[in-house]
Amino acid sequence: MSRLVAKLPAPTGTKPERAGRRRRSRQERLAYTILLPALGTVFVIVTIPFVLAVWQSITDDNGTLVGFNNYAKALGNPLFYDALRSTGLYALMVLPTEILLGLTFALLVHRTVKRPGLRATLYVLAVLPLVVPPVAVGVVARLIYAPGYGVLNYLLQGAGITHSEILWLGVPILAMGSIASVDIWQWTPFVYLVLFAGLQTVPRESIEAAQVDGATWWTQFRYIELHYLRPLFLLILFFRVADVLRVFDHVFILTGGGPGTSTQLLSLYMYRIEFKFFDGGQAAALAVLVLVSISILYSLVTRALPLERT
Amino acid sequence: MRSRRAAIALRLILIIAGLGVAAFLYAFPLYWLVATSLKGKAELYQSITLIPQHPTLASYGSVLFERGFWVLLKNSVIVCGATVVVTLAVGLVITYPITRLVVPPQLRVGVLNWALSLRFLPPVAVVIPYFAIVRTLQIYDQPIALIGIYSLFNLPFAIWMLKGFLAEIPVELEEAALIDGANRWTSFRRVLLPLAFPGLMAAGTIVFTFAWSEFLFALILTATPNAQTFPVGVQSLVTQFEIIWNDMAAAGVIAMTIPLVLMVIGRKYMVAGLTFGVIREK
């Protein structure tokens, strides 16, 4: 539909200044004509669920308006705050580790590995965890951490490091560590790939100039590479924070939220309210709260750290 | 001087040891997945062995044919392929105006920011309203429902990546075509698309991979092998009363293969695409 509209021919045979001004406004109009239907449709598709969620959150099962009852229920539930705390703890464990590890490996490989064949191999290896579906990773994690048949305990005991079974999934802090380790395993390579690609774009002349001047690798990094990587860091942070807030699949399989509710992250908590307690109103209220909070958070962050320099 | 060399050597040893440990921690889960998939059922009941005693491909056959998961595999390929097409098309439609045409910068930033914010949408928060919509539109348990939602969720990635690639292509090339008498659509098709091809490949590969792994919407919006995708099948093998770790591992290995092949083929484009166009060549 929009392609047809774009077939309008460009103006020909007009005076230069008038042509310039007309072409710009024509370009703008063209842009809007193309953009609006696509964006409009997407906007509508994205907004309808939000509207539905709001509606569901202010009515009860029979459709009568109940005002903010569901919100009161959602905010009054102590498990909600447990879920928030668990998610925060998870993010704290996962984000710094992934970024630091990814950066370390990217720098290491960029500096020390020069042969393209080796780099290609490393690339393939780094890509692997990205393509494994999180459910499959959760399954592998069970095979590693579970008591009785988990291979980790087998290896530890075989190497003589421990003498009894460690309950990786039975002690709350260890369970949290287990699910965090899965996330780190799966996403550090992503950080590595992005930062490594970013390092490739750093101009060699700058590096060589710095090296001639006797800069150590740390100074080199701090003043040159970091400058180029900064926007990428922000981007990675954005995406990883977003993903951590949404994480579900592998935790679902590995611990199901247990032991107790110690690994019941936000998305698992919401899932439980909707599918175990069938409390659609409270689940919708939670959804609205989460969506609104994230929007506020997001706009605050983008205002402080603009990604796109205009 | 000797101590300096010793210090360097020590650092080298530490780095290598560290890398070695990291490599092991990283590779062992993958090895374990493959090893478990090659084990026979009886072996799962014995003590753990690091190497399968009688390696067999039986679980792959069991997963694909006895459990009929090849249908799920087919569904995944169709859904993800269609998602790539839709996402790239819509992505181009959105990215083209804001990179090729002169528009107010607020519009460009606004669109890009809005696109990025979509990534923050927790699926579990919207899965129920989407379920209600899908039911009303009578597309429950139909692949089209998944294609629509996956395209929506992957649009931000596609927009950011395409933005990067399209912005690299000099506007002059298109303007030259326009001056030569071509209309915008022809210049788009003949000049821009071929140059943007690497970006399209990179974006397409990433979108395919993310769509491939999606689980929650597939779980809620499908009910039968009519539309169920492979991750739903993988998860369904985590069962209460059976020990079928080998089948489960085999399903995991199968799930890995196709996107991995794609990633390897599209490697050239990936490296460029992964900077998401945020870093410019200077």
Add this chain to the structure above:
Amino acid sequence: MQRISRREFVKRTAVTGAAFTSLPAFLAACGESTGANKVSKLVVAAVQGNEDGPLKKVVGNYKSETGIEVQVVEYPYPQLFEKLVTTFQANAATYDLCMMDDPWMPKFGTMGALQPLDSNFGFQRDPDIPTVVYDVGTWPPPHGPVPPTETTKAQHLYGITIVGNVEMFMYRSDKSGAPANWDAVLTNAAKYNAANFYGYVIRGLATNPVSSDSLPILWSFGGNIFDDTWKVTLDSTASIDAVTFLTKKLKQYAQPGPESTDAADRSKLMATGKAYQSTVWPGEITGIVEDPTVSQVKGKVAYIPIPKGPSGKGLGMMGNWLLGIPKGSTKGAAAADFIKWMLKTDKMRNYVAQGGIPIRKSILNDSSLASANPYFAALAQSFDAVPNWRPRTDQWNQVETIYGTQMNATVAGLITPQAAMQKAAADIRTLMKAAGYPSA
């Protein structure tokens, strides 16, 4: 609970798409008829695991006999329940038959989600099938407390058992005789506990697994979740004693990590000769413990009904899997025919040969089958003793989640049994009150 008004709203907001896309659905519905001769396919929603294995094996016979293909779509236990509830809420025609764990009956009965088998399809009580099997598939329940909103409804049969699960007890008979009661279980556990040979196996994974495993013990001690008036009795002395017995006394001799152990793990321990005794479901027996390809203890394990407790009763627990027909199905008559076919005695014998768990008394008491199915005698006894069933409330899933989470926490040693049961009782009281049950 119906969500009509919400769906009305959704329909109003999504009217454009519905107008266009409902046309093909309408045409498709016209194409199928409810007459048996035109039906070519039935879709069954089933639970993944040992329970539906035999079902999958016998549907081929149905096809050769009648030409109707029965497609078995499997889900893991928790997902099956969620799928069924969401499908029922939307009254979809996705499934023609569904496997239901009997504790789900109250919710589906309250939702009015199933087609009545007796009035619509002429099912009648067969004397060869234990009465309790019909009772468990009837709504409202013929005995025990009835949810307040359901007392006026007419009773109908909505589901028939195809997997005669009643929870039992297993122990290594090559080492000792049968424990007479739970005290003997504890003594034996202490006696036989050794390195790599656990005296007892606790199935403590959160929600359904630990709930199923612990309720019979709760009942044998005289405790319960509710009494006959829906009053919560989870924090009574008897209940707390039972939980303490399991999570403190028996746990000393149990395997490490019971809070992550599920049924398959439990049976595997038994089958590989690493455990002495535990509760067990017949599905695990046929699938694992007595499976010659994986079991090292075939012939060394005996099966008995759940042992007695201090209250003097050994109350087994029903966990039958029923087949029902969703209201949204357009092929009700054909679906009913399939159920009747499964129940025929000769078909059931074939089903048993494939590893199925029967419900006919004549088959259970058939001595010729006893050696191949060593648990039959215990199962027949359990049926005769009229096993208990889980509380017949439509809130059961939520109750089980609350109870199961607290049980899991105390099995893990995170809180004391007393604290766990008091918290669970308080939460369940709040839940039931909000759902309209008589309070406290």
